[in-house]
Amino acid sequence: MKITTKIKLVSVFAVSMFFTNVIVAQETEVKNYDQKFKLGFGINAGTVFDDPYEYSLGADARLQYDLSKRYSVTLTSGFTNLFVNGEDNDLGFIPVKAGFKAFIFKDTFYLMGEIGAAFAVTNDYNKNSLLLAPSIGYATKYIDISLRYERYNDFPNYNDNKIGKGVGQLGLRLAYGFEL
Numbered sequence: 161m162k163i164t165t166k167i168k169l170v171s172v173f174a175v176s177m178f179f180t181n182v183i184v185a186q187e188t189e190v191k192n193y194d195q196k197f198k199l200g201f202g203i204n205a206g207t208v209f210d211d212p213y214e215y216s217l218g219a220d221a222r223l224q225y226d227l228s229k230r231y232s233v234t235l236t237s238g239f240t241n242l243f244v245n246g247e248d249n250d251l252g253f254i255p256v257k258a259g260f261k262a263f264i265f266k267d268t269f270y271l272m273g274e275i276g277a278a279f280a281v282t283n284d285y286n287k288n289s290l291l292l293a294p295s296i297g298y299a300t301k302y303i304d305i306s307l308r309y310e311r312y313n314d315f316p317n318y319n320d321n322k323i324g325k326g327v328g329q330l331g332l333r334l335a336y337g338f339e340l
Contacts (some may be wrong), residue, residue, distance in 0.1 A: 206331030252282035
């Protein structure tokens with residue numbers, strides 16, 4: 161047998177093996193994740209880092225759409241009140257946030273980032289603020305517990321008897337959720 165004939169046979173064999181692998185790869189079944197909506201209702205409590213505010217309390221509703229088993233997008237809104245000791249007025253607002261949630265460990269521990277706006281609705285204060293909120297949490301089928309930092313860039317604070325901008329808080333959220 162000539163060398164060129166051997167090369168042709170090996171080439172035909174290699175090409176046929178390539179197509180065999182392609183055909184086998186096309187027959188494997190792909191399992192899709194059932195994308196679904198979830199709805200959760202939560203209560204929030206936190207400590208505020210900027211004067212004159214002392215602490216915060218609130219409640220929210222969160223709609224979550226699972227893109228995959230590990231990634232979700234969220235839309236959250238509710239009511240939060242920043243309480244003040246003394247004669248100053250409390251600051252109540254409606255936060256509206258869009259977020260991205262990524263589960264990082266055993267589909268229960270997650271990291272989430274949210275961005276949105278806070279619309280002031282109390283005590284004749286009618287300004288709005290950019291809202292940024294990174295968080296870390298633990299979720300089961302029905303319970304969601306998270307710790308988050310929220311920053312309201314445009315709400316007023318008092319430092320050294322001067323009015324400034326920007327209020328931050330560290331909050332804890334406890335929520336009950338279910339699939340829709």
